[in-house]
Amino acid sequence: xxxxxxxxxxxxxxxxxxxxxxxxxxxxxxxxxxxxxxxxxxxxxxxxxxxxxxxxxxxxxxxxxxxxxxxxxxxxxxxxxxxxxxxxxxxxxxxxxxxxxxxxxxxxxxxxxxxxxxxxxxxxxxxxxxxxxxxxxxxxxxxxxxxxxxxxxxxxxxxxxxxxxxxxxxxxxxxxxxxxxxxxxxxxxxxxxxxxxxxxxxxxxxxx
Numbered sequence: 001x002x003x004x005x006x007x008x009x010x011x012x013x014x015x016x017x018x019x020x021x022x023x024x025x026x027x028x029x030x031x032x033x034x035x036x037x038x039x040x041x042x043x044x045x046x047x048x049x050x051x052x053x054x055x056x057x058x059x060x061x062x063x064x065x066x067x068x069x070x071x072x073x074x075x076x077x078x079x080x081x082x083x084x085x086x087x088x089x090x091x092x093x094x095x096x097x098x099x100x101x102x103x104x105x106x107x108x109x110x111x112x113x114x115x116x117x118x119x120x121x122x123x124x125x126x127x128x129x130x131x132x133x134x135x136x137x138x139x140x141x142x143x144x145x146x147x148x149x150x151x152x153x154x155x156x157x158x159x160x161x162x163x164x165x166x167x168x169x170x171x172x173x174x175x176x177x178x179x180x181x182x183x184x185x186x187x188x189x190x191x192x193x194x195x196x197x198x199x200x201x202x203x204x205x206x207x208x
Contacts, residue, residue: 005197006118013088013205014080020089022076025128026051028090029099030082035063037101037169042075048096053078053085083119088203090126098123098133102172105142113142115149124154124190125198133188136163138176143184150188158188 027045032038032052042050052075054060060079067077078085106112114120114135127133137143143160150156163183168174176183 025096027097125196136185138181
């Protein structure tokens, strides 16, 4: 596990935060952008609830309009910083699938990459047993580092695979594949019996 321990008790809830009431379990996308993948996924999986978080105001505004146009009641767009929102909104073992599609590779701040952050341990505690994480990137070195972290730090099984040239899940994916960039993904599984230090943590906000 991470040498630095994540400390959720010091994170304030987002402004105007209301604890959501979901039919459990849910799927979760962090960094949803303008919502292309979220809308496609929701259309293809009407039996699932997808929570799609985007921090950037301009992108989220586009996403919210598109979601209303598609009238997808089981798609839940969230405009917030993902870390405090996840801490205060999600219960342990409540997520069956997590998407991290083309996250910012943070070339100048590697400590902010998802698998390098202490928060990743907390995020794992929100996943069900056998939940799957999809981490996609067009930066081979980013996936190399993530794969090493999965093996050395997080002890999680994964499969690395190239993304098909006709895939079009996100606007970034369409752009990168059109430029023949090497898009690939890690398909990560949280196995039965996997434990974190936050398996029983529930935010006081969620308990009210």
